[in-house]
Amino acid sequence: MRWRRESRLALGLALGVALLLGIFLPGAEGAGPRKKGAQQRARIVAQSHRALLSLYALDSRLLQTRSELAGLRSRADGLRLERDRVQQEVDVIAGNVKTSQRLLGERLRALYEEAYAGEPFVELADRPPGMRDVRDTNVARIHVRADERTGKAFAFCVIDNLWKGASSQAVQNLNLMLGLPETLGLDA
Numbered sequence: 001m002r003w004r005r006e007s008r009l010a011l012g013l014a015l016g017v018a019l020l021l022g023i024f025l026p027g028a029e030g031a032g033p034r035k036k037g038a039q040q041r042a043r044i045v046a047q048s049h050r051a052l053l054s055l056y057a058l059d060s061r062l063l064q065t066r067s068e069l070a071g072l073r074s075r076a077d078g079l080r081l082e083r084d085r086v087q088q089e090v091d092v093i094a095g096n097v098k099t100s101q102r103l104l105g106e107r108l109r110a111l112y113e114e115a116y117a118g119e120p121f122v123e124l125a126d127r128p129p130g131m132r133d134v135r136d137t138n139v140a141r142i143h144v145r146a147d148e149r150t151g152k153a154f155a156f157c158v159i160d161n162l163w164k165g166a167s168s169q170a171v172q173n174l175n176l177m178l179g180l181p182e183t184l185g186l187d188a
Contacts, residue, residue: 108153112144120183121164121172129158136160138168138186 109124116122122140125133129141143156168186175184 108144108146112142112155116142121186128156131158131160134158134160134164136163138163138172140164 112124116124121138122142125141125143128143134141137160140157140159144154146153171185172182174180175182175186
């Protein structure tokens, strides 16, 4: 790689020297008036000078780009290692979540039974409830289950919005606010 850069620089220098020497050597100006030859020489000198500067600028930019590319490759390698490490951690966590979800699946029903044990208007169902199960009642019927395949817990609850959602709920709340038994005036 280094010899290529050096050979480009040497070629550029040789080209510049040849152009400059050819311009200043006697008899190199060709036919035509001397004034025209001087202008032509000045134009060629300016063009060769710009060409050399462009060559150096391109070579400098090429070196800078190679350096930036090496830095980006190094950063990409670091990011790949970080991604692999995070993926391993995610796999471990996913395994732990699935294990805990299996445990949750086994305990989910027990947790809900414990939470709603003393509630007179909450019933736990063995299957997902429908509206027919709670029509004309003040009951909230709940079914819970855990899907071990996806690791998600599902809870289904159905109420009759005219009873539990409106009038019966108002009576139940009033009983609680007045310190009366929650079921007073309601069918449990």
